[in-house]
Amino acid sequence: MPNMSYSKIPQLANFTKMIMASSDDLITVVDKQGIIIAMNPAVGRLLRVNVEKLIGLPIIQTVYQGRKFDYQGKYLSPIIETLETGREFKDKEVGIQAPLLLSDFICRTTTGILRDSSGKLAGVYCYDKDITKCRSLERKNENLLDKINTQQLQTVLAFSEAIGARDDYTRGHSERVAEYAQMITAAMGLQELNELVYVASLVHDVGKIGIPEHILNKPARLSEEEFQRIKDHPIIGANILKQIDTFSYLVSIVRAHHERFDGSGYPDGLIAEEIPLISRIIAVADAFEAMTSDRSYRERFSIDYAVEELKRCAGSQFDPRIVSHFVTLVCGNGLEKGFTQP
Numbered sequence: 285m286p287n288m289s290y291s292k293i294p295q296l297a298n299f300t301k302m303i304m305a306s307s308d309d310l311i312t313v314v315d316k317q318g319i320i321i322a323m324n325p326a327v328g329r330l331l332r333v334n335v336e337k338l339i340g341l342p343i344i345q346t347v348y349q350g351r352k353f354d355y356q357g358k359y360l361s362p363i364i365e366t367l368e369t370g371r372e373f374k375d376k377e378v379g380i381q382a383p384l385l386l387s388d389f390i391c392r393t394t395t396g397i398l399r400d401s402s403g404k405l406a407g408v409y410c411y412d413k414d415i416t417k418c419r420s421l422e423r424k425n426e427n428l429l430d431k432i433n434t435q436q437l438q439t440v441l442a443f444s445e446a447i448g449a450r451d452d453y454t455r456g457h458s459e460r461v462a463e464y465a466q467m468i469t470a471a472m473g474l475q476e477l478n479e480l481v482y483v484a485s486l487v488h489d490v491g492k493i494g495i496p497e498h499i500l501n502k503p504a505r506l507s508e509e510e511f512q513r514i515k516d517h518p519i520i521g522a523n524i525l526k527q528i529d530t531f532s533y534l535v536s537i538v539r540a541h542h543e544r545f546d547g548s549g550y551p552d553g554l555i556a557e558e559i560p561l562i563s564r565i566i567a568v569a570d571a572f573e574a575m576t577s578d579r580s581y582r583e584r585f586s587i588d589y590a591v592e593e594l595k596r597c598a599g600s601q602f603d604p605r606i607v608s609h610f611v612t613l614v615c616g617n618g619l620e621k622g623f624t625q626p
């Protein structure tokens with residue numbers, strides 16, 4: 285519209301009123317003295333007042349009962365802050381407190397200075413998009429996620445208990461494996477995997493629920509046939525966890541915890557990086573814990589022996605990088621002297 289001034293559109297005032305009336309967003313305009321010169325019905329709905337009655341009155345007295353600041357000395361309202369300081373808000377998330385509000389009000393606020401034809405301050409406008417419901421929904425979702433996480437952890441602990449009910453060794457074993465595995469992830473600088481490695485370690489032997497008790501607790505070396513039965517436990521464990529949607533991320537980890545770095549492990553013969561990292565970490569922690577614990581058919585080995593075994597099998601049974609981190613952790617810091625053995 286070349287050379288056309290807005291004032292030349294006679295219906296503009298009516299259009300502006302219609303837009304303000306139909307908007308769910310909050311629109312307020314004050315003059316340079318803070319007198320309300322426009323306020324749309326959305327503000328009235330929020331404050332439970334007839335906005336027509338507020339036009340021509342000072343915003344500080346009517347909406348904020350004479351207060352400009354909160355108890356920390358911050359402005360209660362963006363529009364007043366812009367009017368008094370000249371600082372404008374651009375789509376900024378703010379919480380607004382006003383005595384007329386029944387509850388917290390969170391909005392995205394934009395304010396701007398209105399100037400007259402000579403460039404002098406004439407007033408300030410404020411445009412608020414109400415995001416209170418959106419934020420409260422997010423908080424509810426966060427709470428729900430916390431609850432789901434807690435329930436997941438309780439389920440994992442229930443699994444751990446169920447394993448322990450069959451076999452005392454396995455329960456204590458899983459807890460110690462979890463402890464060692466967490467130490468490894470920390471030493472590798474992978475703290476973000478801490479929770480995952482803990483949960484996966486606690487349930488890694490859940491499939492032993494499906495192994496006959498006389499094999500699990502046999503006070504002698506297993507026969508070849510019995511050993512073949514034991515070798516089913518990663519698959520049984522994966523199948524159990526597969527039934528629970530929220531544990532789907534544990535399925536491949538549990539299935540692969542007896543894979544070997546050189547591909548000679550079971551059940552799938554995965555090689556090196558094909559084996560999930562958490563499974564490779566659990567494999568090292570698991571072997572170390574098994575070697576340094578008393579078993580029904582033998583006494584524990586010394587920590588020195590266990591460390592030498594890990595080193596000997598690095599690159600064949602175990603990921604050498606993980607062994608190196610763990611050995612440094614156990615020996616490098618002199619921990620082998622004070623290392624807790626069950």
Ligand SMILES: [Fe+2]
Nearest residue numbers: 488489541542
């Ligand atoms: Fe296992």
